Amino acid sequence: MLLLRNLRPGGRHGIAEGESRDAIGYAVAAINRLARSDLLDRWGLRRQAEQAVFTITRGGFRTATTAGRVFGRAGRRGRGGQRAVRPPARGVFDLSPTEDEQMLVDVVTELAAEVIRPAAADADAACAAPAGVLKAANEIGLPLLGVPESLGGISEERAVMAGTLVAEALAKGDLGLAVAALAPGAVATAVATWGTDEQQQTYLPAFTGDDVPAAALALTEPRPLFDALDPRTTARRDGADLVLDGVKSLVPRGAEAELFVVGARLDGSNVLVLVESSAAGMSVEAEPAMGVRAASLTTLVLEGVRVPESNILGVLDGTPGHAYAECVRLSRLAWCALSVGVGQAVLDHVTPYVKEREAFGEPIAHRQSVAFMVADIATELQAMRLLTWKAAARAAAGNDFSREVGLARTLCADKGMRIGLDGVQLLGGHGFVKEHPVERWYRDLRAIGIIEGGVLV
């Protein structure tokens, strides 16, 4: 009985295992199932637009990954790749960005305000980033931010701080679009940071050229209490190949990505593996979520996927698992920066609103219960920013930053969520409807602390 099996409780439709259905329950469920049948759609009982979204975004519609381009092998296997230099630490407490960083932030801030914000609502609804936005992001060189000059990138130094400031500025426009725009850069940054000469020569030219491929850093897996340092995706050696099996979740732009960096467990340590989308055994499924929808989130399924063993990143960098752990931390850092950007967007939106909105004969901002919420948003937001910057500055200087990024992530997840909640609350009913962006920021801010990978600084 296919129907009964589908109706059984246990993790579907939010029903816990402990629930049981009686006869009436099954009857109601069956009617509900009929109501959802595609037959209704064929009879034209649903609006066209609604159906389009439904078909694109519902789960269970799995396809092969995109065929993608051929990355011509180049460079020398086993030879260390190039590495960006570390800016020297001066030992001075300073909150001023460098001139180069400030210039970059100014450009990105303009992009966020002029291009990204206006496109955000539609991109959220469509679960896709408009080509124009991605093109604009590529034109200002976002995918190359983590690639050193010698490899065709932008910066001479390891640009962790610049990446952090850029992520913050972009997310002030929109988080989903920021993730979509930064996704290829995450892969390019990983190759630049941990790649061998062969990996860099093979993969980076595509990112420094005009036609930047979609690409994704896939670390999250779909299970409760997921720990990025304990991936269930496995890699095993078979001759000169690695064979990968597992499922990755909430992968940005997975359906169009031509190159993935996949986290997996190999011989008791964690590795990052370059996987081209054309590899056999890869499939991708739309996985729309609560927020970050413009990033076209997907589930990536790997079934017996074969890649050369030389596709492991970071084999020459420290102990096994070192590159993977650093990657997880730097990705969390990027998410912290994104949360700061969204938090700033909330603060900038509620500030004029509470001054204009009147109740009981005066602006609601004149009431302490309202004003104090705004004060707390401003205070906690600045705290999130400073802690994120501290972690970023330590990472940029090559210092251990595991403590700082761990604390920043905890703070940004907690306080970011609080800012999302209060942002909606301050607008009342108007915050709950899509007339204002605060409901989107509420959904987006919940991603911090949950999604691993996708972005990297």
Added chain:
Amino acid sequence: MAISLDDPKKLTGLRDQAHQVAMNMLRPISRKYDRAEHDYPQELDLLAAMIDGLSESGASNGAGAAGVKRDHPENDGDDGRVRNGANLASVLGIAEMCWGDVGLLLSLPRQGLGNSAIASVGTAEQQQRFGDVWASMAITEPDTGSDSARIRTTAVLDGDEYVLNGEKIFVTSGERSDAVVVWATLDKDLGRAAIKSFVVPKGTPGMTVERLEHKLGIRASDTATIRLESCRIPAENLLGSPEIDAGQGFAGAMATFDNTRPLVAAMAVGCAQAALDLTRDLLARAGVVIDYDRPAVTQSAAAARFLQMEGDWEAARLLMLQAAWLADNRKANAMEASMAKAKAGRMASDVTLSCVELCGAVGYAEGELLEKWARDSKILDIFEGTQQIQQLIIARRVLGLSSAELR
């Protein structure tokens, strides 16, 4: 210029020195003066002499408890553009000293909040004249707390003297200090602009110290009531300008707070760090592992709680450093000073009370100092402007509202 939020390299020596002083001088007598509430901690005289000596020798910029000092440009140039100066030195030093004991730090001779007021609003001549004076600070009155614009103590010019009348409460180190900086109004009808601060030396006829309070915490610090009855002081003891400048409003006297609030934030940061350090150790001995790389939800509830607290602590500390850095670099910091105090004040209460909870009976009993820190921390969310006053200040700045619009 490049962003970096690690402690400044040139101040780590001072910070570590203050830590050693706190550990070896303050901690051993911490419980003693918590119990003997009104006894004078004589050990502090030696410590104060040592701090004076260090300052004199130039070996130490502030030696950890100097309060606010004006910058000495020749010491503060770093790379010619960014200063890491006296304000950063003060908050770092004070945090370490309060890791030792908040009440004892407040009792340190010649390091009172009144000294901060003199440094903030006094003229160069006054700073010179009162340089060696231990000055406490008298603002609060029996009927006026947070609303300090409504103080009733009056100052009337009579010849070349001011005559002060009124009653002040909650004067920290009021009994032990050499002088009291008293807030009084030149003209009740002229509101905030007429409020000025006056240095009243101890022994001035008409000033009496009436009573020492019994308190929840910081019991090592004496808290006095001071009565002023036709108390005459030289006119040149009015700090700053005697002009009543309506345009400047409250700004003159209130400028003291921009400088003292980061210091109170530093006290909260230090007190909370004491609780966190001990709790981390006690939890480790109980087998609790705290891992910064693993999601909090995959760790024990105690570890998850600790991570949340440490994140809040680090955040408050960075807000504190930001406020001090802005002051060092001559940038406006009123809002950031309030942010630092608001965040640090509520953080310290949460952290110290949570540490008592995590450590159970060990935390609650007097055998350890955790219960003491949970009592000491409460005042830090109250004096120099309560949590709610800080929220008002921040909200007015963020929203661009006047004190008439957002009351």
